Amino acid sequence: xxxxxxxxxxxxxxxxxxxxxxxxxxxxxxxxxxxxxxxxxxxxxxxxxxxxxxxxxxxxxxxxxxxxxxxxxxxxxxxxxxxxxxxxxxxxxxxxxxxxxxxxxxxxxxxxxxxxxxxxxxxxxxxxxxxxxxxxxxxxxxxxxxxxxxxxxxxxxxxxxxxxxxxxxxxxxxxxxxxxxxxxxxxxxxxxxxxxxxxxxxxxxxxxxxxxxxxxxxxxxxxxxxxxxxxxxxxxxxxxxxxxxxxxxxxxxxxxxxxxxxxxxxxxxxxxxxxxxxxxxxxxxxxxxxxxxxxxxxxxxxxxxxxxxxxxxxxxxxxxxxxxxxxxxxxxxxxxxxxxxxxxxxxxxxxxxxxxxxxxxxxxxxxxxxxxxxxxxxxxxxxxxxxxxxxxxxxxxxxxxxxxxxxxxxxxxxxxxxxxxxxxxxxxxxxxxxxxxxxxxxxxxxxxxxxxx
Numbered sequence: 001x002x003x004x005x006x007x008x009x010x011x012x013x014x015x016x017x018x019x020x021x022x023x024x025x026x027x028x029x030x031x032x033x034x035x036x037x038x039x040x041x042x043x044x045x046x047x048x049x050x051x052x053x054x055x056x057x058x059x060x061x062x063x064x065x066x067x068x069x070x071x072x073x074x075x076x077x078x079x080x081x082x083x084x085x086x087x088x089x090x091x092x093x094x095x096x097x098x099x100x101x102x103x104x105x106x107x108x109x110x111x112x113x114x115x116x117x118x119x120x121x122x123x124x125x126x127x128x129x130x131x132x133x134x135x136x137x138x139x140x141x142x143x144x145x146x147x148x149x150x151x152x153x154x155x156x157x158x159x160x161x162x163x164x165x166x167x168x169x170x171x172x173x174x175x176x177x178x179x180x181x182x183x184x185x186x187x188x189x190x191x192x193x194x195x196x197x198x199x200x201x202x203x204x205x206x207x208x209x210x211x212x213x214x215x216x217x218x219x220x221x222x223x224x225x226x227x228x229x230x231x232x233x234x235x236x237x238x239x240x241x242x243x244x245x246x247x248x249x250x251x252x253x254x255x256x257x258x259x260x261x262x263x264x265x266x267x268x269x270x271x272x273x274x275x276x277x278x279x280x281x282x283x284x285x286x287x288x289x290x291x292x293x294x295x296x297x298x299x300x301x302x303x304x305x306x307x308x309x310x311x312x313x314x315x316x317x318x319x320x321x322x323x324x325x326x327x328x329x330x331x332x333x334x335x336x337x338x339x340x341x342x343x344x345x346x347x348x349x350x351x352x353x354x355x356x357x358x359x360x361x362x363x364x365x366x367x368x369x370x371x372x373x374x375x376x377x378x379x380x381x382x383x384x385x386x387x388x389x390x391x392x393x394x395x396x397x398x399x400x401x402x403x404x405x406x407x408x409x410x411x412x413x414x415x416x417x418x419x420x421x422x423x424x425x426x427x428x429x430x431x432x433x434x435x436x437x438x439x440x441x442x443x444x445x446x447x448x449x450x451x452x453x
Contacts, residue, residue: 003187013064024211170200313369390439
């Protein structure tokens with residue numbers, strides 16, 4: 001049966017800001033406490049989605065998380081009405097109020113790990129929301145991400161939803177940002193590559209010396225078991241500690257794969273030559289095809305330039321005519337090393353025939369490129385028909401969402417807005433209107449409780 005790779009992009013939330021909360025994410029750290037533009041951010045994301053839809057790809061949206069997360073602040077001991085909670089948190093624990101306002105749920109690549117039915121023993125599409133325990137502000141995303149996926153993929157005979165892994169550092173899981181599926185056809189047998197940065201229960205394996213590794217081997221192995229993956233079509237590779245210390249906090253910052261093409265930096269993996277040789281051999285044996293490997297040497301594109309340009313955080317997609325297209329951040333066209341590489345790619349003997357540059361600078365300043373903004377879900381035509389239709393991008397929905405953003409989003413946001421009493425009401429109003437546009441019902445707690453509207 002014909003299958004499609006659907007891109008589910010996270011809509012940027014109304015409180016998009018630069019608080020510099022992600023240690024090890026160089027862009028996030030560099031832009032801490034600068035002024036953001038939430039309206040520009042959401043419109044940039046929508047423009048990227050529209051580009052992919054216009055290219056003939058299946059494109060859908062995921063709603064933002066409710067922010068500020070007042071429920072979390074109250075759980076941490078702050079009492080009173082909304083305004084009192086925000087004022088007290090800002091005075092006593094500014095790091096907590098910054099986390100409560102984080103719009104990092106926009107990076108849907110961290111929402112979950114997804115395995116299509118062609119890869120699983122029971123033939124269902126499996127979802128496991130990431131626990132994201134490496135950072136407090138991201139750990140708050142887990143429950144809502146799982147609830148949204150259940151609201152979109154409801155049929156339990158076709159879709160299997162697992163709870164997130166236990167919230168411990170030994171089982172630290174960052175979702176699809178460290179997961180790559182390779183195949184000859186989307187609907188055929190796939191080879192799932194999990195990349196990890198540390199072993200949670202072993203200290204003998206050396207790790208990075210500057211920044212923390214986020215994904216654990218134990219978490220990746222648990223997800224493979226939960227999804228019922230076939231061992232012969234599953235591989236685990238360790239991140240190169242040198243790459244982590246250079247700012248590669250997730251593997252999708254240093255490699256990208258699509259179907260039978262894998263584009264990666266030479267410093268991406270520990271014992272990289274052995275990892276790639278094993279991947280090539282096993283792919284050939286199990287998927288009955290040739291894996292096209294495109295290695296980018298550090299001499300050609302230094303790892304620092306790979307990170308600053310987010311070249312490998314491009315989306316590599318297959319167009320309806322069979323050619324592949326790289327949806328690259330504008331910054332990769334502006335970097336002298338990566339711009340030359342992009343020219344070489346499209347003129348080379350490989351399936352990548354086109355590069356499309358996108359402006360997602362508001363996301364990039366916080367350390368998320370085009371691929372961070374999307375979660376890939378492979379669906380057959382039958383599975384696609386069972387997914388909630390209201391989240392799929394059409395020309396009409398695109399126009400409605402642009403209008404919605406224009407009405408509800410501010411054009412500037414900084415730390416002083418954390419205590420603005422209007423922000424919670426503005427955010428709730430925007431999200432309530434959005435759920436009506438997407439037909440998702442009362443997915444937010446404030447809607448179910450009747451608060452704030």
